[in-house]
Amino acid sequence: MTDVDELRDIVDWQNGLVAPAVHFDEDLYRIEADRVFNRAWLVVGHEDMVRKPGDYVTNYMGEVPVIVVRDAGGQIRVLVNRCSHRGNQVCLFDRGNVKGFTCSYHGWSYGLDGALTGAPMEQMLYRGELDKSAWGLEEVAKVANFKGLLLASFDPAAPALEEWLGEDVRWWLENFVLAGPLGGLEALPGWHRYRSPGNWKLISENFIGDDYHVF
Ligand code: FES
Known part of the structure; x- marks a missing residue:
């Protein structure tokens, strides 16, 4: 699966649906490794x-x-x-x-x-x-360095970070994630480390608000 049209077929953004391949397809993951992780700004x-x-x-x-x-x-x-x-x-x-x-x-x-x-x-x-x-x-x-948060990109041609984030994400990061209005965040020593034998998007989704779990 390398064709852009094929990628578009598996994400129905108008109806809010994605195909299971988004979470489980190895070829798609390899494409993401190249097009996302090798090019994007990463924390x-x-x-x-x-x-x-x-x-x-x-x-x-x-x-x-x-x-x-x-x-x-x-x-x-x-x-x-x-x-x-x-x-x-x-x-x-x-x-x-x-x-x-x-x-x-x-x-x-x-x-x-x-x-x-x-x-x-x-x-x-x-x-x-x-x-x-x-x-x-x-x-x-x-x-x-975005208000203390360190990000990096492998792509020498990547746009400047603030441009890449865009106005909405900058606002969300600054006010919600980094709690700017409350004085900002301080990172304390130590780690919380999660190991998950699944696709990276499953973890991301859970950390950004997937509360739909059976307790
Ligand atoms: S691999 Fe030989 S010195 Fe590092």
């Missing part, structure tokens, strides 16, 4: 989680593991959690404060900005020819 954290230089949290953008980190200069970056050498995850923890990241596989090390800073036995193995500037961690193209 990756809150600035309270990374207050100090070296603070980081790990998260996922779609199926891609990422590190949200405040670098030494205070800039919040989102780095793909995948070593440039053989693809191992360079950060194996949920959150913490570090001076850099060292891969547990062969020991390549990276700065808070994702730059490759060292490789064990560099002179012997690479004869001084390793161009470290070309082997840093991949950095997610766009990062934005």
Whole structure:
């Protein structure tokens, strides 16, 4: 199922109906992974989680593991959690404060900005020819802070966040989710983590107001 018309057929927006494929079709999920998670702005954290230089949290953008980190200069970056050498995850923890990241596989090390800073036995193995500037961690193209909420997009051509959200969603986020009129939100340490062996939309729907359950 890759044709746009086929996608339109399974969502009857005029009558408020969707086909079961929306929640269960593997091909459709793969299309979403490309067209939604690889392009859209996605929430990756809150600035309270990374207050100090070296603070980081790990998260996922779609199926891609990422590190949200405040670098030494205070800039919040989102780095793909995948070593440039053989693809191992360079950060194996949920959150913490570090001076850099060292891969547990062969020991390549990276700065808070994702730059490759060292490789064990560099002179012997690479004869001084390793161009470290070309082997840093991949950095997610766009990062934005919307009143404390951190969002990122893999798409370098993505529109500015506020434009992408649009006026209505901006209002809803600011006034309802982030409780702006009440003084805003503070993110406290700790996690509430949900694992669900189902389609991502089932979880999303439940968190935005599916109260239609049998107790
Ligand atoms: S995979 Fe990270 S150093 Fe080899």
